[in-house]
Amino acid sequence: MKRLSVTITVALAGAAALAVPSFVSAQDFAITNATVATGDGSAPIEGGTVVVRGGKVVAAGAGVAVPAGVEVIDGSGKWVTPGIFANYTDLGLFDVQEVSESDDRGSDGSPFNAALDVAPAINPANEHIAISREGGVTRASVTPFNGNSIFAGQGALIDLGADPDAVTKARAFQVVALGEGGAKLAGGSRVAAYVALRNALREAKDVAAMTPGADRKSDAMLTRADAAALAPVIAGTQPLYVEVERAADIRSVLSLKRDFPKLDLVLVGASEGWLVAGEIATAGVPVIAMALNDLPAQFDRIAATQSNVGRMKRAGVKVAIGMLANDNQPRYAPQEAGNLVALNRIPGAAGLSWGEALAAITSVPAEISGMDGRNGHMRAGVLAPGAVGDVVVWDGDPLELSSAPLQVWIDGVKQPLDNHQSRLKERYKDLDRTYLPKAYDW
């Protein structure tokens, strides 16, 4: 959230481009005559208008009057959506996956686990953030990867603005791996993982109840920092994201609420969620799922299908397309959402409507991340009055393969869309090296 923020603008001087920082404020603007998709699950509106003032959406839809004094952008032939909200990413935590020096996602050698907090490590100038921004992604949740514990640590919420101020909420959620992944980390079995989880939550309770300066019980296995970090999980003030895939594992996770009723659970993965969709819906637990994994990649996801998201949605589960980390880049979210629309034409498959598909990469992940406008929280992922001014103008249907963003605003601030890739593209548009090497072409 910033009214005044630093952004990078490119000043062109002859053939040379010079990057200079400058302060820009949020613009007041209106986009008119566009196809507007608000991200709330509804169908797109032809001839719609979006008005943003003071960094916030003021109005969006048909028949919206343009206030005097705001810049008017003609959206004829264009589509307008809220920015993509990419759930469960690794943005800002690595430059190159296989260059370990550049990679802050996992902390295999650390004595800490639940206490790990990604927020101070996030690099707003990261290339993957810039590339995702060019792809229309304006916000993300960022998760640590598991090191040597079932607890990966605490994730953050970020915006992808080209400014130094990425983190909008640190320690937004805690991450625990159960299922096959957790079993390996806990010592070789799911059995061990559940004991580790229950013990950790018990130690967290103990530490939370201790008077300052008191000694802990002698059988403590967690560091004090880790146990203390789990206190908000026990209290239900920090969501617990549980990585789990198999139907049986999902049931076991849901049953944790019997002993720890305040747990604010979010399922991450849930490839077999469709088999227990009714139970997930009844429990009111949201899901962050991959849209397209349809292979029995492990024994814990034998029943994986691209219809998973659609079937869970039909059963009443709040489900976002996410897990946009590793090779699954955040900018692929619209393609994945579009694929679920395609499923509606395959007999026996369950897809999403177009509006639902867009919502699954905008408002739903925002809501799961707590950016739902309630209880004083920011509202994101939707073009509705009071929501953050994250707006993307596309050159066509945003879920279609041929489309791309033309302009992106975050908090009402127009964003630069250039990056390492776009500069390479400019340099190598032609291969002429007759007079000087390519190194002089910049």
Next chain:
Amino acid sequence: MKVPPALRPWTGVLALGIALALPTGGALARKKDKEAAVETPYPSTYRPYPGRPTALVGATVYDGRGGRIDNGTVLFENGRLVAVGGPDLAVPDGYIRVDAAGKFVTPGVIDAHSHLGDYPSPSVDALADGNEATSPTTPEVWAEHSVWPQDPGFTRALTNGGVTSLMVLPGSANLMGGRSVTLKNVPSLTVQGMKFPGAPYSLKMACGENPKRVYGSKGQKPSTRMGNFAVDRQTWLDAKKYAKDEERDRDLANETLVGVLDGEILVQNHCYRADEMALVIDMAKEMGYKVAAFHHAVEAYKIGDLLKQNDICAAVWADWYGFKMEAYDAIPENAALLQKEGVCVIIHSDSENGIQRLNQEAAKAQADGRRIGIDIPDAQVVSWFTYNPAKAMGVSDRTGSLESGKMADVVLWNGNPLSVYTRPEKVWIDGALMYDALDPKRRPVSDFELGQPGEGDVK
């Protein structure tokens, strides 16, 4: 420098017997050793499944070689394409007529870079058979000996991707990873039952980070890029010596390498960086072989002119980025910039997921080109995942395009294949209907999935 292997004339599936299924025949025939050479080791037992004479009528037809026919008709019978034409093409008596109005027809999708079967699902160590990472050069291993035909990935590639042929390559841990195998994407008990009759073998090679990391981390050679080249060059020199040895015994590694030097085995070279591809091109000239395609080739856009001059295809992803150092300069405009230079462009997968969406990846790459002023017609983009991979695999005389006499490998799409909203509706392989989205039973289920949750589900 050896000339590229001449593509053998298409003489029909039934005629593809011993001679055509013997890619190393020339090399072996000259051998003086006393061992009886097995003329066709592990021969293909694939035969086309029964099909019915079929007419696809009223579709937009992309022929795979850049041609487009609106309101087109495609006829096939006895496993072969009979005719491809416009609305004036008559449907002969006895043909099943499929109303394809509003739909699209392309050749079967072809993936020039897959590890299905060698790295199958589930991805457990017990089934991970794609890298013989015990020596930096293993030209003696054959990918087909690792293929698990029950890999459910084959079925997903068929039903979601419209894939009818694919080349399964050894992994890239080694400088010389072994021989590839080209498969028809039909369910089979055996790999022989999938082998593409008469397809030439390829040798998988790799440059760059992988071999030096895998062996360098073990304290072995190579641990550097210069080590990579040194090991490659010495291995080629040894193979040339072997080729001249009148008294030689059979040696599996050298048989593969001599096959390359004789132009009978193609080279598929994993390589990311422009400067390294340029070095590999010179190594090929030094040693007397030819690279058919650079795979991954994320920096190919920097040397499109060089690839064009040397007639080397570039098999690329649309927009993979930044996962390793040598992929840091990947750009989404790679394919379009290469097309502009006239290079043979292939969209490949290297992924059990990506192989289900090669058409979508091509569409993204096309759009990225359009945004920098490179307009590539849809019909040409379709060649990126049909004819061009067939060319790099040495089977473009038999499949990869809709032309009379070729294999009836055909996909009927329920919309434009370059749209995200489109899926294969029907897929024929050699004229046999192997997938029908409208018929729940016309969908293969591997032994592995039988009796397990989700058996026979849409995937």
